Amino acid sequence: MTRTNAPGPVPVTVVIPTLNEEDRLPACLTSIHWAAEVIVADASSSDRTREIARRFGAVVLEGCGPTIADQKNAAIARASHRWVLSVDADERASEELAAEVAAVVNGTGAIPEADAYRIQMRNRYLGAPYELGGWSRDWHIRLYRASARWTSQRVHERLEVQGPVADLTARLEHESYRDLAHQLQKGHRYSVWGAQDLMSSGRRVRTSDVVFRPAWRFVKTYLMEGMWREGMRGFVFAAVHAWCGFAKYALLWDEQRKRHAAMAAVPMNEPGLDSPFPTTH
Known part of the structure; x- marks a missing residue:
């Protein structure tokens, strides 16, 4: 296992949510070897994810879920340190980021004091850096006090922070998709979660959600944000991005259609059947 000259051990708990990440987890764990504690919150992987995590010395929580936010929150509740760094299995922390995290948690250096810190992603797509478009300006809160918790929605979970938020300079290396097939598979899963x-x-879904939202996604990503300059790779990214938006609202429409049909088939004088669109599950 390759080690860098990053400071360590840094008194921070790194939280990693996983599901079948045996191929990508080793590089992630190697990159955060400087952390004093690593907790892998696993959502019932069927591969060697948990075995690999334990081999690297991580604490493993099994059967966490059902959402990624639930996985993170379960790990935060077990954290031994006052500061938590959230990292995904498809991300790599640099030596520069290790130094900045150490400065925050140890109260040294010139980094502004805050309750949470945003980190910019350095994203890669289909084997090359993503230098254009919104994804090249991708910031997320990843370093925060252990008192914070994530909201429980299935897609784009959000950290609830009470105090000020500041930015770090170092970036997280991120390659979200193994290949195009993986992007399509992941996009479908997120579309289902988004519809739910x-x-x-x-x-309630509107015609504009299914027709105009996906079209606007494509135009914005491909033309306005300049992905056309990436050639075929840029076109594929914009098209899949638009398709995911279409799939989310089409799935919502289909679910509402099925519920409406089921309601129409039942006498309306039965209790609890006055609306086909319940506001809660």
Whole structure:
């Protein structure tokens, strides 16, 4: 296992949610070897993810879920340190990031004091850096006090922070998709989760959601954000991004259609059947 000259051990708990990440987890764990504690919150992987995590010395929590936020929150509750760094299995922490995290948690250096810190992603797509578009300006809160918790929606979970948020300079290396097939598979899963979140909130689908939202996604990503300059790779990214938006609202429409049909088949004088669109599950 390759080691860098990053400071360590840094008194921080690194939290990693996993599901079948045996191929990508070793590089992630190697990159955060300087952390005093690593907790892998696993959602019932069927591969060697948990075995690999234990081999690297991580604490493993099994059967966490059902959402990624639930996995993170379960790990935070077990954290031994006052500061938590969230990292995904498809991300790598640099030596520069290790030094900045150490400065925050040890109260040294010139980094502004805050309750949470945003970190910029250095994203890669299909084997090359993603230098254009919104994904090249991708910031997320990843370093925070252990008192914080993540909201429980299935897609784009959000950290609830009470105090000020500041930015770090170092970036996280991120390659979200193994290949195009993996992107399509992951996009479908997130579309299903997004539709479920919208259904839970009582959102009703409109024609514009299915027709114009995906079209706007493509135009914004491919033309306005300049992905056309990436050639075929840029076109594929914009097209899949638009398809995911279409799939989310089409799935929501289909679920509402099925519920409406089921309601129509039942006498309306039965209790609890006055609306096909419940606001909660």
